[in-house]
Amino acid sequence: MIDLANLEKKFTARYNTRPRIFRAPGRVNLIGEHTDYNDGFVLPAALDFATYAACALREDRRVRVATLTLDREFEFSLDDPPDADFPAWTKYVQGIALILERSGYPLKGADILIDSNVPIGSGLSSSAALEVSIGSAFAGLNGHKVVGMELAKIGQSAEHEFAGVRSGIMDQFAAVFGKAGHALFLDCRSLEYEAVPVGEAKFIICNTKVKHDLAESEYNKRRSQCEEAAAFFGRPSLRDVSPADLDTRSADLPTLLLKRARHVVTENERVVAAVKALRSGDLSAFGNLMNGSHNSLRDDFEVSCRELDIMVEIARRQPGVLGARMTGGGFGGCTINLVEAAHHKDFVDRIFSEYPAETGIEPEIYRCEIADGAEEIV
Ligand code: GLA
Numbered sequence: 001m002i003d004l005a006n007l008e009k010k011f012t013a014r015y016n017t018r019p020r021i022f023r024a025p026g027r028v029n030l031i032g033e034h035t036d037y038n039d040g041f042v043l044p045a046a047l048d049f050a051t052y053a054a055c056a057l058r059e060d061r062r063v064r065v066a067t068l069t070l071d072r073e074f075e076f077s078l079d080d081p082p083d084a085d086f087p088a089w090t091k092y093v094q095g096i097a098l099i100l101e102r103s104g105y106p107l108k109g110a111d112i113l114i115d116s117n118v119p120i121g122s123g124l125s126s127s128a129a130l131e132v133s134i135g136s137a138f139a140g141l142n143g144h145k146v147v148g149m150e151l152a153k154i155g156q157s158a159e160h161e162f163a164g165v166r167s168g169i170m171d172q173f174a175a176v177f178g179k180a181g182h183a184l185f186l187d188c189r190s191l192e193y194e195a196v197p198v199g200e201a202k203f204i205i206c207n208t209k210v211k212h213d214l215a216e217s218e219y220n221k222r223r224s225q226c227e228e229a230a231a232f233f234g235r236p237s238l239r240d241v242s243p244a245d246l247d248t249r250s251a252d253l254p255t256l257l258l259k260r261a262r263h264v265v266t267e268n269e270r271v272v273a274a275v276k277a278l279r280s281g282d283l284s285a286f287g288n289l290m291n292g293s294h295n296s297l298r299d300d301f302e303v304s305c306r307e308l309d310i311m312v313e314i315a316r317r318q319p320g321v322l323g324a325r326m327t328g329g330g331f332g333g334c335t336i337n338l339v340e341a342a343h344h345k346d347f348v349d350r351i352f353s354e355y356p357a358e359t360g361i362e363p364e365i366y367r368c369e370i371a372d373g374a375e376e377i378v
Contacts, residue, residue, distance in 0.1 A: 002052055004377065007115050010068065011054040015111040019054035022140060024132035024374040026050065026118035027125045027174035028205055028336055029327045030183050031293050032271040034301055036168025038226050038264045039189040039239035041271035044170055045198070046178020048371040051116035051129035053137040058109035065093050065112040069120075078107055082162065092127060095162030096134045099154050105144040112137060119364065121211040123328025127163065128171035131155035132374045140376055149191055151374070152176045165216050166223050167329075178373035185275045189239055196278055201286065203368035204337045204344065205327070206315070206351055208307040209361050212331035219329055222260065222303065229253070229261040238264040263301040267293060287323025287338045291316070294325035294335075303330030307359055311335045314354045318347050336368070 004021065011019040025046040032042035066073040067089065074090045076083075078097055086094060093112070101107055112134070118126040132155050139146035146154065155172035159165050169188055177184055182195035230237050232253055233245055238261055246265055250258055270289045277285035294312050298304040308326040312335055315324035320343025327336040339347050348365050355363045 002050070002115050002117055004052065007052060007054050007068070007113065011056075011111075011113045014066065014113060015056060015064070017056045017111075019056050019113065020137075020140065021377040022053045022055070022133050022136040022374070023050045023377055024129045024136060024175045025178050025371050026129045027171055027178065028203070028334070028368055029170065030203070030336065031274045031290055031325070032170075032267060033293060033297055033327070033330070034222060034226075034303065035264055035267050035271065036170040036186075036188045037166065037223050038230070039237040040264060040268040042170045042186050042188060043183050043196075043271055043274060044174040044186075045183045045368075045370040046174050046373050047118070047124060048369040049118040049124065049129075049366075050371070051114060051118055051126070051133045052377070053112055053114050053133040055110050055112040055137045055141055057141045058111060060109050062109040063093065063097065063112065064110075065090060065114065067114040067116075069114065069116050078109060088163075089130070091162040092130050092158055093134050095158035096131055096154065097138055099157050099161070100135065100138055100144070100146065103154065105139065105142065105146060107138055107142050110138065110141055119207060119334075121333070122207050123326070123330070123333025124205070125171040125175065125328070127159060128155055128175045131158050132172055132175040136374050136376065148176060149173070163216075164220075166220050174373070176373045178371060180372050181370055183278065183370070185271075189237075196275055198278065198370060199281060200341075201278065201283055201338060202341050202344065204339050204347060205366040205368050206311050206335045206337060206355070207364040207366070208311050208332060208334065208355075208359075209363060210305060210307045210332035212305060215329060215331040218303065218331060222301065225257060225260045226264060229257040232257060233261075239268065241265055243269070259300040259302070263296045266296055283338060284322050287321070290323030290325045290336070290338060297326055297330060301330075305331050307332065307361065308335060310358050311351070311355060311363070314351060314358070315347070318350050319343050320347065
């Protein structure tokens with residue numbers, strides 16, 4: 001847990017005033033991977049890992065921002081143009097401020113101190129947590145009401161423009177709309193969603209501790225391939241392609257595009273089936289769908305990696321494991337595992353011994369507690 005009293009004390013010592021504190025969580029995706037930018041379905045949940053922005057308004061247009069996580073500090077003006085030389089983490093802060101002003105929300109400067117326990121670069125959306133906490137902070141300090149989908153979209157724009165990743169809406173959506181004890185079933189086309197209680201389902205997250213540098217360029221490449229495949233079918237997006245379309249036209253479609261399309265089309269079906277299984281408490285059906293999702297991401301969408309596959313294979317060998325899959329964009333990061341409660345301890349012990357034996361890497365393992373979305377801490 002983040003020590004909020006310590007964050008407040010450090011802020012006051014640094015900036016000589018008491019802060020307001022805004023929080024936004026990371027997320028784990030239960031199922032529905034690489035479907036969001038194809039107008040499809042996703043089922044993420046917000047985590048109790050979160051990013052906290054302690055902040056106070058300034059009377060000028062300077063922004064001083066520091067992070068306890070990285071032990072860094074940076075200063076810029078709200079009038080500075082986007083600067084490629086800014087350190088990566090500050091680009092999100094500047095990006096959010098620029099997009100808010102561009103969207104009609106004039107800002108004053110701010111002093112900000114960030115703390116976070118969202119594992120960085122692990123597929124648990126540390127960047128969305130940063131974007132949404134900073135967006136809430138700037139908006140809140142300046143008296144603007146920027147909430148809900150508008151806040152999520154501002155975060156997503158920062159990701160596109162300032163991090164160069166053409167991501168979908170899932171991560172920022174989960175950071176904003178998270179609900180304790182619930183997964184969020186989102187239709188990424190209509191943006192309608194339902195919170196589905198996870199009930200008895202208990203998930204464990206295993207971090208492979210692998211971060212592949214190619215992730216961003218490969219992500220954008222996958223998105224283009226999906227667009228190409230949708231264009232082949234003459235449809236606005238792969239959401240509009242049915243399994244029957246795939247069957248009839250598969251011979252004409254280049255193999256690579258067929259594989260990409262098949263992943264998205266079948267993954268959308270799996271999400272819908274998974275929501276049904278969760279609602280009826282059929283956890284073994286849910287677990288099977290998770291397994292199907294991983295296999296499809298590994299074989300058809302090709303966004304897994306050796307360590308993710310090893311982690312999933314080890315998990316599937318353990319008693320009480322109903323399903324295991326990679327979660328998030330891929331090329332490293334975490335797996336999510338649906339494990340019967342009685343087997344949790346053994347599962348964790350076995351991952352801690354078997355994963356390093358096969359990879360030489362010490363993993364991290366987290367119990368998945370599902371938390372609320374962004375809020376001001378009062
Ligand atoms: C990343 C992106 C999301 C989504 C996932 C894959 O987390 O930010 O928008 O596309 O990858 O499901």
